[in-house]
Amino acid sequence: MARRSADAALLNGKVHLNGKSTPGVRRSDRFLTSLAKAKQVTFISHVHPDPDSLGSMLGLAHLVERKLQLPTRITRDGIVSRAENKAMVELLNLELLPVEKIHWKAGDAVVMVDSQPNTGRHSIGKDAPLKAVIDHHETGGDLKGIPFHDIRPHIGATCTLVTKYLLEQEIDVPDRVATALLYGIETEVCGFPREATPCDDGALQFLYPLAEKNLLAQIRNARLPHSHFECLLQALQSSFIYDRLIISWVNDLPQPEQAAEVVDFMVRFEKVDWAVCGGVWENKLILSVRTSLHGAQAGEMLQRVVGRMGKAGGHDRRAGGCIRLRNDSENALDEVQARLRKRFLKELDIDEQRGQRLVPLRAMLENLQA
Structure with missing residues (x-):
């Protein structure tokens, strides 16, 4: 019953495609459609990526690889320095490509995650072939001309939106991906003050049985530098x-x-x-x-x-x-x-x-x- 209610909380909503609201159309389908012509998909986020952005990029990369069979890259804009975040990257073996080392090629598609364009929170150039934006922040960015965007500031974590996409597409979630998504949601909604919705709670209930508990414990209790x-x-x-x-x-x-x-x-x-x-x-x-x-x-x-x-x-x-x-x-x-x-x-x-x-x-x- 808890799983059923968790899924129901995650599977409600509407999508924005080319700036228009379309009730009843699955966001994950529209997201995948926006990338259908790509040869490679690169995920970027805000400067100094946090667990929510890291988990979201990993989850979306898994979705794209499974449904579109496309190669993906997840990136970092600046350093990852907080002890828990560094532990997350190391323990989950996240291969993060520095954004300054990327040179765009024909067929590249970029997805901005947990951030929005022109907010001053990232350092990619205007030449990045941005095809989609998925975020939960209230700080609005410039979304003009972007084929797909899913912005839901009433949701506590971007990882919650990504979990919803995976559920909609009925894709198995490996323990590594589940661990990253779960920790990303935890850091956004389970501290103080708590900012969570039934949708976030549903995602946590769905992911917890799938996550690697020992790795979670090590990440949560990462050793601190002097x-x-x-x-x-x-x-x-x-x-x-x-x-x-x-x-x-x-x-x-x-x-x-x-x-x-x-x-x-x-x-x-x-x-x-x-x-x-x-x-x-x-x-x-x-x-x-x-x-x-x-x-x-x-x-x-x-x-x-x-x-x-x-x-x-x-x-x-x-x-x-x-x-x-x-x-x-x-x-x-x-x-x-x-x-x-x-x-x-x-x-x-x-x-x-x-x-x-x-x-x-x-x-x-x-x-x-x-």
């Missing part, structure tokens, strides 16, 4: 509380994904509703936001805060962004941080105020002397 703790310490020492908002600054971010790790931790603080982390990586200020409030539209909020300074987007209670720094001087960074702090306070309707340190300066000094 830089993880250095970054967390710096974030704790630099965190300031403004009413129900906590802002953490990391001036030397070891890896871009660690800004998200900081806010995943900080949003659990019982005295705040919002957590923001800004960290410098290379010549960019990486921003990550979490909120415990339902209906907060964090992605839209961060877009307004960042404005023309950079790029941002996300979900109801999770968001991320990036601002390119003009120079790496301390004064320039202080100015950007001060500007962002004021914008966050204004956007969240918090009176301008002096922040209170999460860890008092006296305690820091005492720890140093101990």
Whole structure:
């Protein structure tokens, strides 16, 4: 009964083809049709791909190989640095081709997964032969001229949409693919705050018996590098509380994904509703936001805060962004941080105020002397 209800939750909906809504037509059929004339299919995602994008690319590659008998490639745009994500790539033997090494040929078809064109979240050129876009983000991209797109921001994970496609096409899901899809959904909807729908829950119920549990355990509990703790310490020492908002600054971010790790931790603080982390990586200020409030539209909020300074987007209670720094001087960074702090306070309707340190300066000094 649980399997039947899970399948039912996954198999409802409508498709968008050439920008038109077509009730009753299976999305997976339309997706495959958009690739029928291709000689090779390449899957790309956003910069620093996460488990949802990695699992989605692997699942769609399996679908295309089985139904169209076409060769496929899955890629990475930038590095994969978060410990759990690296473990996922290594343990599931994901062969990721760097996007900068790709040269398009006649007959190539590109599918963008877990992202949308012209959102500033990827680095492929305009010459990429984009044939399809499959995503669940609320940050809208430029979909003009793309033969097929399936954008469902009300769904918690892109991996859920891919699982639906596999079910529609009645394709067996190998344990490796099931593990990747399951972990991709988990990371999107099973943390805090939780953003899941019956469709996501149905996908989890369907995939769990098929997944390799030992590999899942190893991925979930990946061993952490020393830089993880250095970054967390710096974030704790630099965190300031403004009413129900906590802002953490990391001036030397070891890896871009660690800004998200900081806010995943900080949003659990019982005295705040919002957590923001800004960290410098290379010549960019990486921003990550979490909120415990339902209906907060964090992605839209961060877009307004960042404005023309950079790029941002996300979900109801999770968001991320990036601002390119003009120079790496301390004064320039202080100015950007001060500007962002004021914008966050204004956007969240918090009176301008002096922040209170999460860890008092006296305690820091005492720890140093101990």
